[in-house]
Amino acid sequence: MAQAEGAKAAVLRIEELRRILASTPDATARARLRVELADLLRARSDPFSALSELRRAAGEAPQLTSVRLALLSAAAELPAGERAMLLAEHARGDKKPVAIWGHAAAAARAENGAVEEATRAFLDLAADGRVPVHRRRAAARRAEALAEKSPRHQIAALRFQAALANGRARLALLRRAVIIADRATDGATLLGLAGDWLAAGGTADAAGALLARAQAGGAASAPVAALEAEIARRAPARAPAAAALATAESATLPRNPATGRKMKARPPRALLDEALDSARAGRPTGARRRAERALRGAADGGAHLASAVDAVVA
8 A cells, every 4th residue: 555655656756847847947957857757767667768867967967966976877777888878978078078977988898898999988088187187097097907908008098197196106107108118119109208208307318218219110200309309408418538537537446444435536646646655654565556546547548657656666
């Protein structure tokens, strides 16, 4: 008896809602009424009519939380392929995309076996600046997880994650992308990664390696030239002779016995004077060591120090 009365009350409420809908001009108010109507229709085992009402509600007021959740709930009862089509259709939106529907549509594609299509959908969501940042990050992470067999898509996902990060986290994400780039061949992908790497404060050497691979992959000449100029600006070349001399001097500097640190370099003439003092004091080993250091540090090989060296030897 109570069940029959409840069913009768539901029918009366459905008819009442339809009458109210017919006379309600406001789209947002109509959407709220349609969500209530869809709940009653689903309770009466009429999912097709309920879904029809929710489709209309999604077109009228997609910004309403009740509409978003109701459509997700109804779509969950559909097969993955139909669910993906339904949610993707309404996720576009007239003014801006509905991220929660777009994310669910991409997940349904992956569930249906269309992994590459799902990866692209997640990447499109991550790239859309109208989407909230937390949704973009989540979409980029899902794209990375799905793109195991596609280095190009993995790099794109990591670049999107890096663009939404700061400081060390950004550079760490790009470092992962640089490692994956060893398996990538697309010139534009490598070129974009090299630019992001430099912008995040990465080394010019790694950017140069990416640039070389991008050129081999057929990257456009204009972006290549711009990146070459940026790498050259960030890594000014040192004169080979000066670099070699600095390396040699650093390698030959003695260490302080007390601290183990390298001692400061001293002029060759001062070293020879110390060598002479050591020789006069009867310390030939120290005198010889200082004389050798003076000769190694002399720019002309020690020709101008020959007389002083002879004095030390004597």
